[in-house]
Amino acid sequence: MSPTNADVLIVGGGMVGLCLAHQLLARKICKNITILDKELEIGLHSSGRNSGVLHAGLYYMPGTTKAKVCVAGAQRLRTWVTEQCLPLNPCGKVIVPTRQELDGQLDVLAERGAANGARVEFLDEHQLHELIPEARSASGRALWSPNTAVVRPITVVKRLAEVLREQGVSILSKQSGWTVDPEQRKLQTADGANIAYGHLFNCAGLQADRVAHLFGIGRQYTLLPFKGLYWQLKQDCPIQPRCNLYPVPDLNVPFLGVHFTPSADSSQVISIGPTANPAWGRENYYGLDGFEAGMTLQSLTILARQYLTNTGGFRRYVHDQAFLSLPPLLLQAAQQLIPTLQAKHLERSQKVGIRSQLFNRKTQQLEDDFLCLQGPGSTHVLNAISPAFTASFALADLILDQAAPSLNLP
Ligand SMILES: Cc1cc2nc3c(=O)[nH]c(=O)nc-3n(C[C@H](O)[C@H](O)[C@H](O)COP(=O)(O)OP(=O)(O)OC[C@H]3O[C@@H](n4cnc5c(N)ncnc54)[C@H](O)[C@@H]3O)c2cc1C
Numbered sequence: 001m002s003p004t005n006a007d008v009l010i011v012g013g014g015m016v017g018l019c020l021a022h023q024l025l026a027r028k029i030c031k032n033i034t035i036l037d038k039e040l041e042i043g044l045h046s047s048g049r050n051s052g053v054l055h056a057g058l059y060y061m062p063g064t065t066k067a068k069v070c071v072a073g074a075q076r077l078r079t080w081v082t083e084q085c086l087p088l089n090p091c092g093k094v095i096v097p098t099r100q101e102l103d104g105q106l107d108v109l110a111e112r113g114a115a116n117g118a119r120v121e122f123l124d125e126h127q128l129h130e131l132i133p134e135a136r137s138a139s140g141r142a143l144w145s146p147n148t149a150v151v152r153p154i155t156v157v158k159r160l161a162e163v164l165r166e167q168g169v170s171i172l173s174k175q176s177g178w179t180v181d182p183e184q185r186k187l188q189t190a191d192g193a194n195i196a197y198g199h200l201f202n203c204a205g206l207q208a209d210r211v212a213h214l215f216g217i218g219r220q221y222t223l224l225p226f227k228g229l230y231w232q233l234k235q236d237c238p239i240q241p242r243c244n245l246y247p248v249p250d251l252n253v254p255f256l257g258v259h260f261t262p263s264a265d266s267s268q269v270i271s272i273g274p275t276a277n278p279a280w281g282r283e284n285y286y287g288l289d290g291f292e293a294g295m296t297l298q299s300l301t302i303l304a305r306q307y308l309t310n311t312g313g314f315r316r317y318v319h320d321q322a323f324l325s326l327p328p329l330l331l332q333a334a335q336q337l338i339p340t341l342q343a344k345h346l347e348r349s350q351k352v353g354i355r356s357q358l359f360n361r362k363t364q365q366l367e368d369d370f371l372c373l374q375g376p377g378s379t380h381v382l383n384a385i386s387p388a389f390t391a392s393f394a395l396a397d398l399i400l401d402q403a404a405p406s407l408n409l410p
Contacts, residue, residue, distance in 0.1 A: 006034035006170075009187060009197035011211055013037035013171055014047035015153075016384050017203035018160045019396040021169050029400065029407070033169045034195060036187075038176035038207075042161045045205050045283070047389060048154040049228075049353035051261050051274065053244060054078055055387040056093070056147040058113035058120060059251070065370045066387060069398055071117045073391030077156075078149055080393070084163075086155050087265035093148035093244035094128060096137040098336040103139035105248040110143060119147050132241045134338045148244055152264045153389060182215045182376040199407050200378040201399070206282040206356040208382050217375040218382055220362045224299050225282045226255070228274025229325050230349040231334075233260075237345040240270060245337050252313040254357060254368055254385055255321055258333040271349060272334050275324040276317075278303060285352050302359055311365055358383035372399055379403040 007030035010017045021033050042048070054074045060067035081088050097103045106122070113120040123142040128135055131144070161171060177190035180200075187195045204211040206225060212218040233240060246259040255276040263269045278299060283290035306314040324330045327343070335341050358367040371382040381399060388395060400407075 004034070004193065005032065005196050007032040007198045008034075008201065009195055009199075010035045010201045010203055012203035012205055012208070013042050013161060013173075014045060014203060014205050015157055015160070015389050015392045016047075016205070016381055016395065017201065018042075018157060018164060019392040020201055020203060020399060021164050022160065023393065023396040023400055025164075025167055025169070027397075027400065030198070031168065034197075035164075035169060035171045036175045036178070036189075037171070037173050040174050042171070042173075043154045043157040046353055046356065047157045047205070049351065050153050050386070050389055051259075051271065052151045052153045052264055053093075053261060053390070054149040054151060055390045056113070056120075056145045057116040057118040058095070058109045058143070058145055059249065059256070060112065060116060062112060062115040064368075065395075065398065066391070067112075067116045069391040069394035070387050073387070073394035074147070074149075076393040077151070077390060081151050081156060084159050086159060087152050089150040089262055089264045091148070091150060091243040091262055093145040093246060094123065094131055094135065095143040095145070095246045095248055096128070096135060096337060097139050097141070097248045100138045102248045103141060105251070106139075106141055106143050108251070109248070113145070118145065120145055131243055132245055132338075134239045134340050135241070135245055136337065136339050150244070150261060150264045180214055182378065185377045197377070199403065201403075202378060202380040203384070205384060206354060208356070208380065208384070209358065212373065212375070212380040212382060215375040215378050215380065217373050217378070217380050220360055221358050221367070221371075221382060222298070222302075222361060223282065224302060224357045224359050224366070225279040225284070226276045226355045226357055227279035227284065227325070228276060228353040228355060230271045230273035230351040231327075231330060231346045232272060232349040233270040233345055234347050239338060239341060239345065240268070241338070247337060250313065250316055250320065253317040253321070254366060255317070255355075256386075257321065258324055258330065260334075260337065269349075271351065272330070272346065273349070273351075274353060275330065276321050276355065277323065277325045279354050282354065282356070285354065305364070306366075309364075355385060356383070357385060370395065372402055374403065374406050377406070379406070
């Protein structure tokens with residue numbers, strides 16, 4: 001087969017890979033772009049399966065990459081979604097402490113939000129109940145983020161892929177089992193086609209560490225998958241929060257806790273979740289599908305060690321979040337936010353996602369920030385965890401700026 005050429009080859013057609021292609025075109029860096037995805041359809045992993053919350057930038061420590069790109073990214077994605085006439089619910093978000101001793105965390109979040117350029121306001125109990133009459137705050141205070149919005153993630157990624165195709169980006173689907181020669185900058189697909197590239201971006205999400213290892217990059221990193229299951233309020237449930245309702249999170253772990261999220265579209269479904277329990281494989285969405293015995297063993301060993309050493313207060317994650325896939329515990333967590341909620345109000349949602357949390361074997365810690373490593377003729381986006389979806393346009397610009405010195409483009 002005759003070789004094809006790509007100025008830029010992107011592995012992974014999730015939100016990060018698609019936004020990189022978008023920004024390569026928008027900034028006129030190059031035109032000849034190919035995206036390679038192992039699945040038949042766009043959006044089968046995190047980008048099509050997340051909560052769809054456009055985060056306003058309250059959680060992230062000022063100075064981190066997440067903090068740098070979240071606020072600008074959210075504004076840009078919101079504008080793009082509106083221009084494309086896709087569903088967007090500008091409903092805002094309330095954060096409440098579920099225990100009195102967590103009240104001080106509201107001040108920490110307000111300070112971080114202000115430093116990151118996000119709008120935040122404190123609410124008293126009366127104002128909280130005006131927004132969500134059934135909501136409970138253990139201290140009587142709450143934090144209001146008016147700029148948080150909700151979109152329908154699968155619709156967003158599918159439309160973005162469509163727009164890119166119209167602009168001449170080649171999106172090759174069902175491309176697993178490829179091999180690469182990093183020195184020669186050549187990738188060979190499983191059916192024998194050769195693609196010579198100027199620069200390769202690895203945006204493979206849940207598989208990004210494995211792809212990076214093919215380039216000899218990031219060997220100290222491995223990915224731990226955490227499954228996010230969702231429940232939803234039944235249509236006849238008398239409680240229907242009209243904005244996002246989140247608990248004050250444990251800022252030591254990368255999960256925000258079970259929360260209530262209204263839908264972006266007219267379906268008016270309120271999701272509850274996601275949980276964050278260890279998954280038995282990186283793509284183990286249902287039952288034993290995608291079960292990986294070796295990976296599960298490795299992952300559980302790492303988590304057990306984290307628990308024993310209590311690194312970064314990991315025990316609290318295990319006690320508070322690791323078992324929320326059990327319905328009674330999920331209900332309990334939800335009742336901390338809305339005490340009058342009952343089991344009869346909830347039903348399981350079909351929605352399920354898996355978070356790709358990066359673990360650093362050298363430091364024995366979970367990585368908390370996005371990580372972008374340069375390799376031979378390549379850039380590897382590792383740990384594109386939340387809010388990478390929200391931040392994707394701004395994150396793409398940052399990745400391109402960092403890769404600029406090694407971009408070998410015509
Ligand atoms: C349950 C859950 C809830 C979340 N909620 C939010 C939220 O509310 N707001 C927010 O901002 N973020 C949220 N996130 C995080 C967000 O979804 C991710 O940060 C973002 O989608 C990451 O995008 P990505 O492009 O890196 O990965 P993905 O969307 O996973 O895309 C990676 C792509 O690479 C492809 N691929 C993998 N390996 C290969 C290979 N070897 N060859 C070719 N292709 C390959 C895959 O098929 C996939 O299409 C959530 C995540 C989860 C799981």
